[in-house]
Amino acid sequence: MWRLFILTIVCSTIATSENSRISTRDWDILIFTQSWPNTVCLQWKEKYENHTCLVPIRKNEWTIHGIWPTIYGTHKPGYCNTTWKFDESKISPIEDELNKYWPNIQNGSSETSLWEHEWEKHGTCAASLPQLDGEMKYFKQGLAWAKKYSLTDMLSSSGINPSDGKYTVQDLVDAIKSSTNKNPAVECMTDKETGEEYLLEIRICFDKKLELIDCDGIEPLQQGLLTNCAPSKEVFYPSNVPPVHKKPPLSDNIIREGNAKKQKISYLDTLLRIITFLQWLTL
Ligand SMILES: *[C@@H]1O[C@H](CO)[C@@H](O)[C@H](O)[C@H]1NC(C)=O
Numbered sequence: 001m002w003r004l005f006i007l008t009i010v011c012s013t014i015a016t017s018e019n020s021r022i023s024t025r026d027w028d029i030l031i032f033t034q035s036w037p038n039t040v041c042l043q044w045k046e047k048y049e050n051h052t053c054l055v056p057i058r059k060n061e062w063t064i065h066g067i068w069p070t071i072y073g074t075h076k077p078g079y080c081n082t083t084w085k086f087d088e089s090k091i092s093p094i095e096d097e098l099n100k101y102w103p104n105i106q107n108g109s110s111e112t113s114l115w116e117h118e119w120e121k122h123g124t125c126a127a128s129l130p131q132l133d134g135e136m137k138y139f140k141q142g143l144a145w146a147k148k149y150s151l152t153d154m155l156s157s158s159g160i161n162p163s164d165g166k167y168t169v170q171d172l173v174d175a176i177k178s179s180t181n182k183n184p185a186v187e188c189m190t191d192k193e194t195g196e197e198y199l200l201e202i203r204i205c206f207d208k209k210l211e212l213i214d215c216d217g218i219e220p221l222q223q224g225l226l227t228n229c230a231p232s233k234e235v236f237y238p239s240n241v242p243p244v245h246k247k248p249p250l251s252d253n254i255i256r257e258g259n260a261k262k263q264k265i266s267y268l269d270t271l272l273r274i275i276t277f278l279q280w281l282t283l
Pocket residue numbers: 048050051108
């Protein structure tokens with residue numbers, strides 16, 4: 001009972017301080033997120049059976065997801081100026097480059113839908129900085145950072161390459177840090193059927209002067225690392241789009257037992273995540 005009470009107090013305190021935070025400052029840090037297209041494709045295919053992916057022009061290279069102005073510990077703000085709609089003509093001079101470095105691989109959605117989403121949700125918030133106050137500046141900055149901080153190169157120079165093998169999150173973090181000297185965040189996608197973890201995104205962070213800084217504070221630490229990957233597992237960095245696992249027939253008892261075991265493991269992971277999150281909250 002008292003636990004619930006404390007939790008309620010903690011939550012309402014956070015909610016209140018959050019609100020006052022939002023009213024007193026816009027955002028704290030810029031997160032530059034790059035995606036691993038093979039995992040993005042898996043995620044897209046798992047959403048609907050009939051989904052297909054477009055192969056990026058630069059095969060087996062990381063792609064840009066977006067530049068996200070962020071208040072520490074939140075996914076806010078977003079859609080800061082809803083009247084500032086995406087206008088493709090504003091970026092036509094750099095569209096070929098965007099197609100290479102910032103492609104939309106979700107077949108069936110419009111070609112410009114990723115750019116439109118990133119601009120309207122995040123770009124309109126980044127626009128509070130003079131260096132990013134327009135589509136051209138926002139997208140050009142993404143291109144510049146993708147070239148300067150190539151994840152493909154940074155990982156590869158530490159011997160981490162797309163393969164059938166797995167890596168620890170620590171190895172991935174160390175590889176990035178050996179190039180940037182700053183803490184990145186490493187995000188996974190969990191295959192719900194198999195429990196496998198796939199490398200999905202790596203985030204590096206910048207301050208309002210557009211200088212590289214640690215990502216500390218953007219999300220809770222798990223065993224000292226900024227990650228949502230299950231702490232007990234190693235992570236695939238797949239060289240191909242992994243197979244989509246269809247749901248097993250419910251009549252198959254053996255498969256069901258196997259899933260029950262995996263379920264238990266993922267409960268443990270979830271518990272561990274909640275505990276680390278609470279520790280982080282109370283720091
Ligand atoms: C995929 O299936 C969904 C629902 O069945 C449908 O709405 C959608 O149009 C389909 N998409 C394609 C590309 O066929």
